[in-house]
Amino acid sequence: MSIDNFSSYADCFNEISQNVRKITLNKSILENNYTIKKDDSPVTKYDIEAENYIRKYIENNFPSHNIIGEELKIIDKKSEYTWIIDPIDGTKSFMSGRPLWGTMIGILKKNKPIIGMVDFPELDQLWIGHNDQLILNGNDFHFVEKENITLNNAIFASTAPELFEFLNLQKINAIINKVRINIWSGDCHNYILLAQGKIDLVIEENLNSWDILPLIPILKSRKIAITDWSGSEISFDFKTQKKFKVIAACKRNLLNEVIQLLN
Numbered sequence: 001m002s003i004d005n006f007s008s009y010a011d012c013f014n015e016i017s018q019n020v021r022k023i024t025l026n027k028s029i030l031e032n033n034y035t036i037k038k039d040d041s042p043v044t045k046y047d048i049e050a051e052n053y054i055r056k057y058i059e060n061n062f063p064s065h066n067i068i069g070e071e072l073k074i075i076d077k078k079s080e081y082t083w084i085i086d087p088i089d090g091t092k093s094f095m096s097g098r099p100l101w102g103t104m105i106g107i108l109k110k111n112k113p114i115i116g117m118v119d120f121p122e123l124d125q126l127w128i129g130h131n132d133q134l135i136l137n138g139n140d141f142h143f144v145e146k147e148n149i150t151l152n153n154a155i156f157a158s159t160a161p162e163l164f165e166f167l168n169l170q171k172i173n174a175i176i177n178k179v180r181i182n183i184w185s186g187d188c189h190n191y192i193l194l195a196q197g198k199i200d201l202v203i204e205e206n207l208n209s210w211d212i213l214p215l216i217p218i219l220k221s222r223k224i225a226i227t228d229w230s231g232s233e234i235s236f237d238f239k240t241q242k243k244f245k246v247i248a249a250c251k252r253n254l255l256n257e258v259i260q261l262l263n
Helices: 004-022 045-061 091-096 165-178 189-196 209-221 251-263
Strands: 034-036 042-044 066-068 081-089 102-109 113-121 124-130 133-136 155-158 181-184 203-206 225-227 242-249
Touching: 004 045, 004 102, 004 113, 004 124, 042 045, 045 066, 045 081, 045 102, 045 133, 066 209, 081 091, 081 113, 081 209, 091 189, 113 189, 113 209, 124 189, 124 209, 133 225, 155 165, 155 189, 165 203, 165 251, 189 203, 189 209, 203 209, 203 251, 209 225, 209 242, 225 251, 242 251
Parallel strands: 066 081, 155 181, 155 203
Antiparallel strands: 034 042, 081 102, 102 113, 113 124, 124 133, 203 242, 225 242
């Protein structure tokens, strides 16, 4: 299959998501067994099962491609294409029965995100982004763009204050004091709300590649401004696997306001 055939990849993501839902959907209430990883985040057996299925699908259909996932080892085939997998983003939400967890998959070409997928099984929403096209459950998604958004009238969301380093949390609190509304929690769902035009700003720190790279094609399809905290493009290096500081804003002027406050 050609990597440039977006419709074919959309079909792949639809097949993957439907089968992963069979593993994850309605399972959070059935079993409380989990383990704590070195980064103090929980992992359930459904995270592992879902990632195993996705990896097998990729290996069967794209055997020459690299694979990076949250739960299992890196597969480096020296390919220009890399798949990024987060089988359950928002595992705490998954475990507690909150519906905002999602399965995320991204495809990178020469370390640049080109196609992204987020599936929310509990919400029955499958989002796929590529270039200027955003698809929700097989249909083109459209929304009315907001105008005249500044920090003072913005809605700001982020996953949790404890994910920020101490000094940076002080900067975030200064931003909270300026915005109209601040929302904590949400994980990957915050970025989808941003793509929908329902919130205006997301700021996060210490993200792994699987936490953010699948979302970039979705956000860019809606002309969402997304950079690191210095205003530079979010860049991925297969070898270093660095952490990311991310700002995503509905308008570039809003992003520029935030950059000034963070630096």
